[in-house]
Amino acid sequence: MALRDSDPAEVGGYRIEDRLGSGGMGVVYLARSASGRRLAIKVVHSQYADDDEFRTRFRREVAAARQVSGAFTAPVVDADADATYPWMATLYIPGADLGTHVREHGPLPLPRLRGLAAGLAEALRDIHRAGVVHRDLKPANVMLAEDGPRVIDFGISRAAEFAASDVLTQTGRVMGTPPFMSPEQFAAPQDVGPAADMFSLGSVLTYAATCRGPFDSPSPYETALRVVEGEPDLTGVPDELLPFIRLCLEKHQKSRPAAGELFTLFREGGPPRPAPRARRRGAPRTPVARRTADRAG
Structure with missing residues (x-):
């Protein structure tokens, strides 16, 4: 999916390269770390950023994902639940859903x-x-x-x-x-x-x-x-x-x-x-x- 003018150039210091999709909670971007590793970064929609319950749920999403082995999921690389627009970066898994x-x-x-x-x-x-x-x-x-x-x-x-x-x-x-x-x-x-x-x-x-x-x-x-x-x-x-x-x-x-x-x-x-x-x-x-x-x- 092509990037839009409103999409950020980077999130958390990771350079955004493409859009992977958008859902009810946020937008998922393809990004790249300084070392060249490809990541999938989910950024929550702006309308939810001020919702305290949503932020609490997002923190739990990050905590839950970090508890699970990366062998069967997408391992969490980085996250910031307290950012203006909370985000979570996971290892990019190539292939179709x-x-x-x-x-x-x-x-x-x-x-x-x-x-x-x-x-x-x-x-x-x-x-x-x-x-x-x-x-x-x-x-x-x-x-x-x-x-x-x-x-x-x-x-x-x-x-x-x-x-x-x-x-x-x-x-x-x-x-x-x-x-x-x-x-x-x-x-x-x-x-x-x-x-x-x-x-x-x-x-x-x-x-x-x-x-x-x-x-x-x-x-x-x-x-x-x-x-x-x-x-x-x-x-x-x-x-x-x-x-x-x-x-x-x-x-x-x-x-x-x-x-x-x-x-x-x-x-x-x-x-x-x-x-x-x-x-x-x-x-x-x-x-x-x-x-x-x-x-x-």
Whole structure:
């Protein structure tokens, strides 16, 4: 994307070279350090700079991103949450994001889907071990790097160590991207935990396999209803991945596997056994999910 006249020439001493994109929170620039290293710098929109709650959330974004290993994300290089326009610089990850790739090239073939599924499960395992919940896992936040998928943009992530009484969870705002959100993000945002990312993973994998989400609708309201109450549309998902995706898309948080358990299933090549549909609304339905529920309870 071409730079605009209003774009800065540098941020934090880093020379701006190009625009990478713009979202609800800010603009992302391609920049270069004095040593020549390429960086992605996110600068928040001016209308949010004076919002105390937003600044607090941005500080947490920086803290959350710094807690997570750079093996599966974009490592934080520098940041200034107290600047006139807060910014964060991460290592630039070359390549397209999953959403752009699928729009331009169509669904991923099965071998790449397997790699994406295992890579994202491994990434979420690392993120959750650091005590972080991403809360906005979607195709645009998955970079298809040469060494595997990278999860980026912790713009609305929340460190799991923060209590549910945290002021940022009491605002009543629905935070996330509706087609890829979990039921609890709509129904009980203050109770969102790692299981929400697992639900989003199921939706992201469905999109990668079919070019659409499992709950897509032209209306955001209808999309939310489908996420909370409806059955996912998994038409076109390869049979090999169906058991894993269905497990991720369980409505009840305790019925979903932890990221590490799902990664183990992918690595061992053994999908979970399907359970009778009559038990859908009951207790966790698989050994993996039961272990997850035992630890959560």
